[in-house]
Amino acid sequence: MTAYLRNSLTYVWAFLVVITVASWFIGRGHGAAYQLDAAITVGVLLIAALKAQLVIRYFMEVRFASRWLKRTAYGWNIALLSLLLLFYWLSL
């Protein structure tokens, strides 16, 4: 069973956990009232999009999939990130 953990997917998972903790560190509350903060928002949204990309590419095996599926899946992630950042920016 442990042989399965010597797998590139495990390294991807470890990186995903590290950047999850990093995003929590960036966005964590300190007991003080939450303030509008573009740096935190852009940081956590970029990390979320990177995590989504890794899950699509490696766990969902889209890296091996046909071109239409690659374009659709990666396109969804990029379009979502762009729209979220756009509407956040418009609200500032």
Add this chain to the structure above:
Amino acid sequence: MTSAVDAVTAAGDIDAKKSPAFPGESSMWFFIIGDLLIFGVYFVAYMIYRGQNQALFLHSQQFLNQGIGATNTVVLLTSSLFVALGTQAARVGKSVDAYRLFGLAVVFGVLFPFLKMVEWIPKISIGITPGENLFFMYYYVMTGLHLCHVLLGLVILGFVMRNVRVSKERSHPPNIKFVETGAMYWHMVDLLWLVLFALFYLMR
């Protein structure tokens, strides 16, 4: 079977040249893409409404438990890893290993709704319900909709495990298309949570 075994390197990684054009049934991919689009619309709508009520959303966000949100993210990522490893094992006909790996995925998967209840019950008991304000309406509806996906995903993983168990008992390879289809659904559940975690718990 030989070609399937050849498709896996010594480290257990699949070989790009010998993997399918897309994993699982194509109908599941249409469902996944449809679901991603629907959730995508919700995510963008949340951001638009948030922009119109910044102070309310920022204030309400402080009542969420970031620790449970982060723990649940790691829980789903870990469950997804075991599903991905289980899929690779099933692909090379290693039913016993696949069964164990999917079993571990279910153990982590079950933790998610449990932690969600640990998060929701104290809030509801002090009167923070979907009717509280627009933020909590979005929070309960979107995380609730996602929770329904988690519960359905656990049922699907149960069917995948049954398929793998039957193949183990009859000493024939698992129905890999079925295993991949269930696995893709579970990864989508993981994927949606990654965005929810950033939008509700972390952003400012």
